[in-house]
Amino acid sequence: MEYHNEEFEEESFKDIDFADESFKNTKFIDCSFDNCKLSNVDLNNSRLQDVRFMNCKIVGLDFSKCNNFIFSIGFENCYLSYCIFSDMDMENTDFIDCQVYDCDFVNTGLKNTNFEGSNLTNSLFRNTNMSGASFRNAKNYNIDPNNNFLKKTKFSIPEVISLLSVYDIEID
Structure with a gap:
C-alpha cells in the first residue's frame, strides 16, 4: 500500500x-x-x-519535518528512540509511560506536556518551555533549569534531585 x-x-x-x-x-x-x-x-x-x-x-x-498546521500527536506505552522534536510546538502532548531514548527536544514548546511514567534516558532538553508540564514518576531525565523554562512544572521525588546535577554539588 x-x-x-x-x-x-x-x-x-x-x-x-x-x-x-x-x-x-x-x-x-x-x-x-x-x-x-x-x-x-x-x-x-x-x-x-x-x-x-x-x-x-x-x-x-x-517529527520537525512535519507540517506544523494543527499538529497534534500523543504517545502511550511507546518506545521512541533517536527521534527529533526540535523547533516544534508540542503543547499538551502526551508521552505517557513511554521509553523516550536519545530524542532531541531543542527549542521545543512543551507547555503542559505530559511525560508521566516515562523513561527519558539520554534525551536532550535545551531552550524548551516546560511550564505546566508533568514529569511525575518519570525517570532518567537530564534537564538543566538554567537552559529551560520550568514554571509550575511537576516532578516527583527522588528523581527531581537530578535537576541539581548541573550545579556540581554534593547531597547527602
Missing part, C-alpha cells in the same frame, strides 16, 4: 511494520497507530492532526 501523497481520516493502523516507508505529503487526521513499527519513516510535509500512537516502536523519525 502507498502511504505518500495520501489522506487518511479516522483510520486505525494495527500491527503494521512501516519501516522505511514514506509518509511524505500525507495527511493523517484523527488516526491511531497501535502496536506498529515506524523506523526511518519519511515525514516530510506530512500532516499529523489528532494522531495517537499506542504500544508502537518508533525509531529515527524527524
